[in-house]
Amino acid sequence: MGYRIGYLGPEATFTNMAVTRFFPGEVSIPYVTIPDCIDAVAAGEIDYAVVPLENAIEGSVNITIDYLVHEQPVPIVGEITVPIQQHLLVHPSHADAWREAKMVYSHPHAIAQCHKFLSQHLKGTPVEDVTSTSAAARLVAQHPEENIAAIANEAAAEKYGLAIVQRSIHTHQNNHTKFIILHQTPERKFQKNEDYCGEKATLMVTLPSDYAGALYQVLAAFAWRKINLSKIESRPMKTGLGNYFFLIDVEGEHDSVLLSGAKAELEALGCSVSFLGSYPCYSFKQNESAKS
Numbered sequence: 679m680g681y682r683i684g685y686l687g688p689e690a691t692f693t694n695m696a697v698t699r700f701f702p703g704e705v706s707i708p709y710v711t712i713p714d715c716i717d718a719v720a721a722g723e724i725d726y727a728v729v730p731l732e733n734a735i736e737g738s739v740n741i742t743i744d745y746l747v748h749e750q751p752v753p754i755v756g757e758i759t760v761p762i763q764q765h766l767l768v769h770p771s772h773a774d775a776w777r778e779a780k781m782v783y784s785h786p787h788a789i790a791q792c793h794k795f796l797s798q799h800l801k802g803t804p805v806e807d808v809t810s811t812s813a814a815a816r817l818v819a820q821h822p823e824e825n826i827a828a829i830a831n832e833a834a835a836e837k838y839g840l841a842i843v844q845r846s847i848h849t850h851q852n853n854h855t856k857f858i859i860l861h862q863t864p865e866r867k868f869q870k871n872e873d874y875c876g877e878k879a880t881l882m883v884t885l886p887s888d889y890a891g892a893l894y895q896v897l898a899a900f901a902w903r904k905i906n907l908s909k910i911e912s913r914p915m916k917t918g919l920g921n922y923f924f925l926i927d928v929e930g931e932h933d934s935v936l937l938s939g940a941k942a943e944l945e946a947l948g949c950s951v952s953f954l955g956s957y958p959c960y961s962f963k964q965n966e967s968a969k970s
């Protein structure tokens with residue numbers, strides 16, 4: 679195909695694993711931050727951007743949602759769900775002394791996924807956010823003289839020559855992260871394969887004003903049409919405390935008659951409704967995502 683795929687780098691992040699599996703053989707380009715990745719696809723520097731959206735333990739990746747809604751409205755054209763295994767990595771020369779590590783580095787979402795392990799086994803050890811799990815592993819590898827640790831995946835341990843001293847340290851074992859695929863236009867490109875698990879549309883709904891029963895009316899527009907909602911989330915409008923918009927995921931395709939009807943009903947109520955995307959979803963199995 680010859681596509682250029684942007685992802686949150688450096689190499690061996692979870693995002694990179696999702697890209698390698700979903701776009702085999704394509705050119706993948708690392709970016710330092712999620713907004714950089716989204717800007718690159720909006721500018722046409724890359725064909726697709728893959729960015730994390732939601733983790734089963736820690737919830738939404740707010741920067742992704744907020745940047746798409748407030749700064750750079752690039753359509754969502756696909757979703758990939760990936761199993762996540764977090765490990766504690768140190769330089770091999772400190773493998774026996776990991777309990778005395780002076781600092782733990784990782785992406786804030788990865789740190790949050792492992793808070794129980796950190797408080798039980800590394801109580802009092804300072805924890806510092808870096809731009810990704812793999813950036814943390816790289817930093818540890820760059821300072822072999824220091825007893826510092828990273829929370830990252832197996833691919834990062836291999837890539838940066840680190841020892842995995844504790845495996846699967848995330849608090850809840852059923853850990854998954856959803857990534858979205860962004861493209862300049864809302865085209866449908868991806869085929870159904872063995873990972874395909876259905877269609878979804880994401881809508882952004884803004885209420886005309888705060889009044890009793892407003893959200894109930896919004897939900898009723900979907901309920902009586904028997905449209906299944908798989909997620910509803912409120913985020914601040916950033917125009918003042920108490921002002922929110924709602925992100926709603928519905929099962930099915932956005933051009934279905936029922937969904938168009940729901941949209942028209944919401945607009946008649948004075949809501950503003952926009953589609954962030956209507957897209958196929960894919961889910962990787964545990965053993966498959968471990969190949970990276």
Ligand SMILES: O=C(O)C(=O)C[C@]1(C(=O)O)C=C[C@@H](O)C=C1
Nearest residue numbers: 691692693730785787810811855
């Ligand atoms: O740092 C990484 O490896 C990423 O790909 C980012 C990210 C995230 O933002 O949630 C992705 C999956 C995991 O949940 C932890 C971190």
